[in-house]
Amino acid sequence: MDDLSKSSMKFFSDQQLCFADILLPHEVQVRIQVTVLNFLNILSSPDPAISDLPLINRKSSNSRVSEGILTDVSWIFLSHSFCSRSLMKANATKAFIRVWKVMEMCFEILIQDKRVTQRELFYKLLCDSPHYFSSQLQVNRTIQDVVALLRCSRYSLGIMASSKGLVAGRILLQEPNQEAVDCSACGSSGYAISGDLNLLESLVMKTDARYIVVVEKVHAIFQRLAEDNVFNQIPSILLTAKGYPDIATRFLLHRMSRAFPDLPILALVDWYGSATRTKDLFFQLSHSSISKNPAGLAILSTYKFGSIGMGLEAYRYACNVKWLGLRGDDLQLIPQQSLAPLKPRDLQIARSLISSRILQDNYRQELAVMMQSGQRAEIEALYSNGYDFLVKYLAKKIVQANYI
Amino acid sequence: MEGIRSSTRSRDLLRKIKEFTLSILEALSEGRSPLIFIQSFRTYCTNLDSICSCRSNKPSGHEILTFQKESHVHRIDVLLRVLLIVQQLLQENKHASKRDIYYMHPLIFSDQSVVDRAINDICILLQCSRHNLNVVSVGNGLVMGWLRFFEAGRKFDCINSPNTAHTIPVLVEDVKDLSFRWLPHADLVSAALYILVVEKESVFQRLENDKFCSKNRCIVITGRGYPGVPTRRFLRLLMDKLSLPVYCLVDCDPYGFDILATYRFGSMQMAYDAKFLRVPQIQWLGAFPSDSENYDLPKQCLLPLTIEDKRKTEAMLQRCYLHQEVPDWRSELELMLQRGTKFEIEALSVHSLSFLSEVYIPSKIQEIKSICQV
16 A cells, blocks of 8 residues: 555554444444345335345455554554345345344344343254254354444344353452452462443443463463462463453453553464464454464454454454563573474464564564574473572563563 | 352361372382372263263273383373462462463473363362362353343342343352342242253354343353353252252254253263263253254255264263163264254254244244153
8 A cells, every 4th residue: 555545544454443332232233224124115116126235354364453643552453345135146145044044043133131141042043944044153253243244242132152251360350339459369370251242331340450371371370470479570461362362351451551551562472383273363353363373473463453363352352462472582481401402383483474564674673583593382381490480580571660 | 159168178188199299209208119109080981881870970990100100200200290389379379270280391291182171080080079179160151031140249139131141250169149039019029930951152142132031931041162260160050959850952963962962961071070061951952853843944054964974973872871871862963863864953943043942942942841741
């Protein structure tokens, strides 16, 4: 893109932004009814036609990057390019019907003032319309179609999602009419982040922490830090989503960053980890991302910028996350025996991350160093220096403000 | 559970570690290979010809590790290295996960399973449980309902929110003041009537969304699949302290059944510790193959058993406890294999989302109760 269109893009970026609203049940019901009415209107007009359903295009060609002008936050978002589901396209008629079926089902569920899991929805659709639905994947894709059509979040449609997120540290969380939970006294298992976004929205938060530390892995890192009470030595809040962050965790982190804007958010991720996906992690279309050990930097980027995979909902929860470690200068702390050679997939991911336009220059440099060294390491490798080393490492880096 | 005595326990173990090491040194100084005698345990066997003693908590055999066998050398090397790490943990009163231990020497250990076996061997040698070695697992379970306890200063209280899920504590030692009675006023006593264990998180979520615990006085637990050690220990703690009936709700498929069996009989991996981890009183609430007729399950929800499923089911049918302890479980499993179909709990919500909470679970519990009364 040349400079002129880039700058005019920045100026109009918000107009370009397409996003999913978080709506109340009756608001979603209204949007569904409007969709139906529109369709009927055109069908019963003097020049009748079966209209197509316009969906926000979820391909990378419709993704844009908004670079923060007044803030440090950049994000990925989807713009107004449409694709459509049409009854008129021979091999796409079922996809068209599926969208209506899911809307109908969600409407019924919302009327009952209930929620469903994606699996329950699958079974209901399987029994209600066996000709149209045969797999969970189909159901998930159709749900994304409905999100792209009605431009409301998946959660607003009444679909429950679980969260794998945990919080520990110097923060008090209080649900309405409940006692406040002190997350520094939650043991090493932490406070479980609910999948209910309404509940997360209503939490009252109080903290005296100075940092928020986002950790990739629960096993060795989050639990260890919580057990060692790191947040009392360095006044902080610990957060993890057990790998790739789900919407609820990102939502809560975003709320924290808004409520406590002075707290830097620092990420501690593996130096690569072992990737399980070959596709470019920024531009994948499947919504649920449950892989064992995706590349650490890709996880950080999801917290930071969002991802196309989260489509219309992504942009909302981008946070200014800084990369604490593991980085190039940490290699010297790790003994040779704990380093493993880079796998071909790691290089693939690195290459696509480097070429991504949203990545800042110093990250690109770090990546280049990594690729050159040809090695990878997991955070636990730091334990070879002793169990309390992780806390010392964290403290030193924070005090030296050694994060980018 | 061992709370106050944990420091004596640690001293005991440290002494045993010293003694063990000394015995090896003695053998070496006398120019012979040390013989490391490790008992083997199992939770079931497939020898159906005779009555076995798998449930007696006795070892089923033993192996002898020696330097004279080449295949044992690496295993002894790993064992000693892990033992050294465990000794450090006990001396410094720190905890570590199995993964942490792996990372101390990843190139020598080469794989997590090697470390896991060494930890099991050490537990058998020192005659203790894994948590006594200060080796902890990742917590993965959730609990909600009519329960009150303290964990490391945090109070888990159902008083205002029986429908709030909490993570199951990782260190069961930290659980104090367990109580399932609620006395909001002096003259009112409410108590949990049973414990419901569900296989999947999604079913737990369904019950949460339905506010199941507001309408039913119970405790609901999920291990999110195969239960981890903290979940099993927590459930065992609840059983030991509260003595409530325990019901298990799993999918009607081979994996659901295996999870049920893990809760009831223990896992092979942790067989040496099964007597502390299993819950023999757990009852199979559902789902049964026969439920598909009794509860009008639409045919589309019955998925076919895959070849893997069939293989697994056939293997499970060979387990001794299905012939000795729970023959009624065996007939259900055989029926599943015969029909060649399986279904998930979520399929029961097809007609009505509240079906599970309002109809299925209460009627199943009623069924079990009436059988017990006969």
